[in-house]
Amino acid sequence: SQKIEQNSEALNIQEGKTATLTCNYTNYSPAYLQWYRQDPGRGPVFLLLIRENEKEKRKERLKVTFDTTLKQSLFHITASQPADSATYLCALVFASGGSYIPTFGRGTSLIVHP
Amino acid sequence: EPEVTQTPSHQVTQMGQEVILRCVPISNHLYFYWYRQILGQKVEFLVSFYNNEISEKSEIFDDQFSVERPDGSNFTLKIRSTKLEDSAMYFCASSVEGVANTGELFFGEGSRLTVL
Numbered sequence: 001s002q003k004i005e006q007n008s009e010a011l012n013i014q015e016g017k018t019a020t021l022t023c024n025y026t027n028y029s030p031a032y033l034q035w036y037r038q039d040p041g042r043g044p045v046f047l048l049l050i051r052e053n054e055k056e057k058r059k060e061r062l063k064v065t066f067d068t069t070l071k072q073s074l075f076h077i078t079a080s081q082p083a084d085s086a087t088y089l090c091a092l093v094f095a096s097g098g099s100y101i102p103t104f105g106r107g108t109s110l111i112v113h114p
Numbered sequence: 115e116p117e118v119t120q121t122p123s124h125q126v127t128q129m130g131q132e133v134i135l136r137c138v139p140i141s142n143h144l145y146f147y148w149y150r151q152i153l154g155q156k157v158e159f160l161v162s163f164y165n166n167e168i169s170e171k172s173e174i175f176d177d178q179f180s181v182e183r184p185d186g187s188n189f190t191l192k193i194r195s196t197k198l199e200d201s202a203m204y205f206c207a208s209s210v211e212g213v214a215n216t217g218e219l220f221f222g223e224g225s226r227l228t229v230l
Contacts, residue, residue, distance in 0.1 A: 033217075043118075043205050043221030044157060089157065101147075101170055102219060104157040 001025050004105035012111045021108045023090030028067040030092035035075050038087045045107055053073040080112045116140040118222035125140050126228045130195050135225045137189045137206030145188045147207040196229045
């Protein structure tokens, strides 16, 4: 069965550094890969989407890469700030049978220290 | 900025009781979803709804669950006879077009359900 793997250990970094989070998956490559931010007790907030024919996407301090050969997406936050501390969720969207339902990974907690 | 609103924010119920969770999606959105998140676990898909009918559902969404859009604004999730394992945060989400077109789901803040 399809698996989505995100590092379960929290990532601790110093303010100003670049945070890099990893999303690995098994079996089939998705049509799209999304990244969301989730704060404790709150709903996920959409950040970025990358399509399977795209290698990289940027939005302000965020960058996402997508390697279908490695079956991996990397999510980068440059010049990180304490306000970036949250859990970041990777979600895969498969275009099988006309279905486009995001399937989420467990997320990785990012803690940015001042 | 438009947002998805959910009520109640927290509900405590006894096992076997019926629960209705309510959502008001963003007004011009056409696709609606329910997800749940058990404490410490991942966000799991329950059901999607489009054009007044269920378009897709997961294995979790069994006969105990139902969804309804009773009027032009509300979207509800009903659990007929709650079980202890139904305790979770339930998120409603909506999108203006299908995920294939825009990719973005707008989530509400969630309804925390505690079954005793």
